[in-house]
Amino acid sequence: MEHIQKLLEKLSNAHGISGSENNIRNIMEEEIRPYVDDIRTDKNGNLIATKKGSGPTIMLAAHMDEIGLMVKYIDDNGFIRFVKVGGWFDQTLYNQRVVIDTENGPIKGVIGAKPPHVMSDEDKKKPIKAEDMFIDVGAKDKEDAENLGVQVGSTISLDRDFEPLANGFMTGKAFDNRAGVAVTIEIMKQLSEMDVDIKPTIYAVGTVQEEVGLKGARTSAFGLNPDAAIAIDTTIPGDHPGIEKKDSALEIGEGCVITVMDAGGRGLIADKNIVKWLKETGNENDIPYQMDVSDGGTTDATAIHITREGIPSSTISIATRYIHSPVELLSIDDMKSAADLVTKAILNTEKYL
Structure with a gap:
């Protein structure tokens, strides 16, 4: 085995x-x-x-x-909007780390959204939708993100490693x-x-x-x-x-x-x-x-x-x-x-x- x-x-x-x-x-x-x-x-x-x-x-x-994600749009501040590729449950994506496959090689990012600290009580009761999330790669602005290699159509995977668990179980x-x-x-x-x-x-x-x-x-x-x-x-x-x-x-x-x-x-x-x-x-x-x-x-x-x-x-x-x-x-x-x-x-x- x-x-x-x-x-x-x-x-x-x-x-x-x-x-x-x-x-x-x-x-x-x-x-x-x-x-x-x-x-x-x-x-x-x-x-x-x-x-x-x-x-x-x-x-x-x-x-x-x-299943994964794809870059749809880079805003003026360098934050990346994405679309889902395959059957995601949106809440699974929130606060995950990702890998973006760029023409300059893979770069890391994180999926963010409006923090709960500034949400209204009504907003806190609602699940966060993927369309309200974005990816932060640490870019200063749109030009900086593009210089890193990010472009419309870049593919995105979640950044998780394989790990063995107890009793022959594996996760990844x-x-x-x-x-x-x-x-x-x-x-x-x-x-x-x-x-x-x-x-x-x-x-x-x-x-x-x-x-x-x-x-x-x-x-x-x-x-x-x-x-x-x-x-x-x-x-x-x-x-x-x-x-x-x-x-x-x-x-x-x-x-x-x-x-x-x-x-x-x-x-x-x-x-x-x-x-x-x-x-x-x-x-x-x-x-x-x-x-x-x-x-x-x-x-x-x-x-x-x-x-x-x-x-x-x-x-x-x-x-x-x-x-x-x-x-x-x-x-x-x-x-x-x-x-x-x-x-x-x-x-x-x-x-x-």
């Missing part, structure tokens, strides 16, 4: 919001190259690593992007979905180290712009047209205060998650044969897993399964607390079970694909 933890740390600490995944793509390419036969980047920026076989084709999709930013990228690399590593004939051709794809519309999954799946697909992502557990088991029965540390349906069917209704394949593989190999039917949230599998004439798909997820925040939290054990389950499934295609 040391390998997968190091991968997660390296990927999580790097920055790459939707549409600016270069840093993550470079890491993924470097780490996965020893385990595949061919690697390329398509026109949309998806990384496609191929391990060739003579049997059915299987696409593994893990999105490389994280962008585990959604650097965890999926790390698991995908681990799968290809495990397959490359096996002294067996691996019949399927595997496309390990790092997709772009999942957080803003599943865009990379749609285009890469169209080009590859695989026989089956598994998205590898994160999902919400119901094992902490503020959420009830009726909303999510998943628990961290109880194994990876097989999706039956997400977003109340508006996203993915997984192919029954793919779900059976994954469940039976887990049972036969004593790999812990959990089953999930959810009302909210979806993954790359939603776009993949309706591409071309349809691609049988499901999702393997890692239960992750506090998704879309700077302090996401998961268990390395669950990442390992996800990698083991998909690896064993790839060796177990004869009855299913």
